[in-house]
């Protein structure tokens with residue numbers, strides 16, 4: 001039997017480039033050795049759950065050609081593959097640890113934990129749980145449970161010794177157990193934490209190799225302790241380097257778009273994009289940088305994987321994408337344009353907005369220009385960012401709050417005209433702005449003009465990723481105007 005690997009994205013927002021990166025390496029390894037890849041949805045953090053996100057993950061990975069073997073959408077022998085459908089198992093496993101005395105119920109209140117934290121900060125001591133409930137009298141525990149007192153279940157982490165594991169890319173990694181907190185396994189609402197659910201599932205789904213981002217290294221000792229507590233065999237661990245911005249900070253949406261959908265909307269070719277991701281952590285034996293997924297699979301070996309904080313540099317990706325567009329036949333190029341730029345249904349939606357607003361057919365393309373391309377030019381419409389009753393700084397601030405809010409608000413996230421408008425009106429009320437004021441700012445920011453089709457239709461047809469990029473650019477532009485004014489004034 002070949003290796004079994006998994007990717008375990010959380011459906012909390014747009015499909016992240018990091019998810020594709022990790023999926024690529026999992027897949028290359030699994031396919032090379034005739035193994036299987038599982039896609040598991042880790043949706044137990046209900047506060048960050050975002051509807052639609054799961055489907056967006058499936059679509060983005062499929063667009064890139066990263067195919068999994070088992071998952072919520074295609075089943076498999078180890079399902080269900082959504083953690084929210086596995087809750088009873090996590091509780092049963094937590095009970096098992098409680099019975100074995102390897103975990104305990106903790107009744108500490110939020111107030112107590114906050115006070116503890118403050119006190120530890122004041123003493124400059126290590127922050128963490130102090131084990132207050134670790135040795136409660138069993139009769140007392142029973143009484144509190146009978147009273148339905150809210151509580152969590154924590155792992156009884158050994159107070160001495162060291163937890164060491166082997167990372168296939170980094171060698172031995174160890175930490176003294178005193179540094180490890182008594183991890184919460186079950187939250188007071190009965191939901192498991194990431195640690196418990198992740199370990200239980202990797203075990204139950206017979207995962208042999210855990211290949212994930214570097215940001216999980218600090219969780220791994222906790223997982224190792226859990227495997228030990230259950231008496232289960234450890235998988236092998238590989239922590240890939242974290243993708244970075246050119247300034248070497250962690251790839252984040254402040255500096256670089258991180259949604260796979262953005263790269264699709266901007267017209268990158270999936271094969272080119274995947275090849276580019278591949279080169280960030282993998283090198284071909286012959287040093288060649290351009291390769292297909294199949295070529296990467298054939299040549300895959302851990303000795304060719306580097307973990308040195310790969311830098312995501314769009315200029316190289318752009319150059320490659322241009323090369324690959326030029327290399328296409330005219331027919332293939334035309335088909336691509338119809339599929340990705342005008343379809344599916346997009347051109348029709350654009351024409352519906354354009355038709356009532358033109359006098360001659362040859363106005364179509366110039367009018368429709370606002371729906372294409374990444375950014376718009378604000379120089380000629382700069383005056384439209386000036387509102388009668390608001391300073392430029394206030395306008396920049398409200399746009400920035402709006403940008404944040406459309407990322408997180410469930411109604412806005414649907415990105416359909418009606419809910420988007422309802423959300424935007426609510427946003428105005430909450431921020432004490434008149435819809436008319438905000439909407440005129442949004443219109444210039446998104447369309448780059450003062451007259452455009454109805455705002456929310458315009459936004460929707462432009463698409464979420466393009467709107468976001470333009471809003472960010474508009475915020476920069478308005479801030480620069482404000483700064484120039486305060487200097488000259």
Ligand code: GLU
Pocket residue numbers: 007008009010042198211212213216
């Ligand atoms: N749910 C985690 C994530 O969102 C999974 C991390 C892991 O692979 O263990 O990335």
